[in-house]
Amino acid sequence: QKEVEQDPGPLSVPEGAIVSLNCTYSNSAFQYFMWYRQYSRKGPELLMYTYSSGNKEDGRFTAQVDKSSKYISLFIRDSQPSDSATYLCARKRGETSGSRLTFGEGTQLTVNP
Amino acid sequence: DTAVSQTPKYLVTQMGNDKSIKCEQNLGHDTMYWYKQDSKKFLKIMFSYNNKELIINETVPNRFSPKSPDKAHLNLHINSLELGDSAVYFCASSPSQGVNTEAFFGQGTRLTVV
Numbered sequence: 001q002k003e004v005e006q007d008p009g010p011l012s013v014p015e016g017a018i019v020s021l022n023c024t025y026s027n028s029a030f031q032y033f034m035w036y037r038q039y040s041r042k043g044p045e046l047l048m049y050t051y052s053s054g055n056k057e058d059g060r061f062t063a064q065v066d067k068s069s070k071y072i073s074l075f076i077r078d079s080q081p082s083d084s085a086t087y088l089c090a091r092k093r094g095e096t097s098g099s100r101l102t103f104g105e106g107t108q109l110t111v112n113p
Numbered sequence: 114d115t116a117v118s119q120t121p122k123y124l125v126t127q128m129g130n131d132k133s134i135k136c137e138q139n140l141g142h143d144t145m146y147w148y149k150q151d152s153k154k155f156l157k158i159m160f161s162y163n164n165k166e167l168i169i170n171e172t173v174p175n176r177f178s179p180k181s182p183d184k185a186h187l188n189l190h191i192n193s194l195e196l197g198d199s200a201v202y203f204c205a206s207s208p209s210q211g212v213n214t215e216a217f218f219g220q221g222t223r224l225t226v227v
Contacts, residue, residue: 043218
């Protein structure tokens with residue numbers, strides 16, 4: 001079983017839609033979770049970071065962690081064509097191990113104008 | 114001012130050749146990484162160095178040899194290239210301590226083995 005599983009999509013939505021991206025993880029000891037966004041032909045960049053259950057909001061983006069069901073979600077409100085990218089969920093192994101990340105497979109999102 | 118820079122950006126080479134990818138970061142981080150992204154966009158860690166010392170070595174063929182001359186540089190040398198080595202290789206860096214140790218990625222090196 002993969003440590004982090006993510007539906008690769010692709011996902012195509014109209015502009016203005018609410019987007020829900022989801023991941024599941026296998027080890028309940030995981031504490032730190034991240035969402036990275038990767039535009040085509042670019043490196044991943046950190047979008048959201050959370051290390052607890054509940055919601056974390058940043059503008060149009062909300063990251064949600066449900067530790068009881070081992071579920072990680074990213075919600076995008078009022079989606080824009082500029083949100084078209086691959087979204088990668090990741091977990092970080094521990095606090096003192098730098099940023100060694102285990103990624104999900106990534107979900108390719110297209111927001112159509 | 115590029116934070117994490119890799120060279121070359123594109124690399125096309127024949128099977129059996131030896132090639133190197135260079136990476137430099139100007140963020141003052143003491144931990145650097147190599148990740149490999151396959152054609153399905155799956156990103157997986159290969160190596161991690163902390164202050165020039167290898168701390169993570171995933172199950173990577175020994176044809177791949179990282180070298181860190183100093184904590185701002187981490188190069189990747191690949192011997193006897195195979196078709197399956199075709200992928201995008203990303204260098205990254207981060208602080209080694211703290212809760213929010215965000216990893217900064219380079220632009221990637223797209224390696225094609227023919």
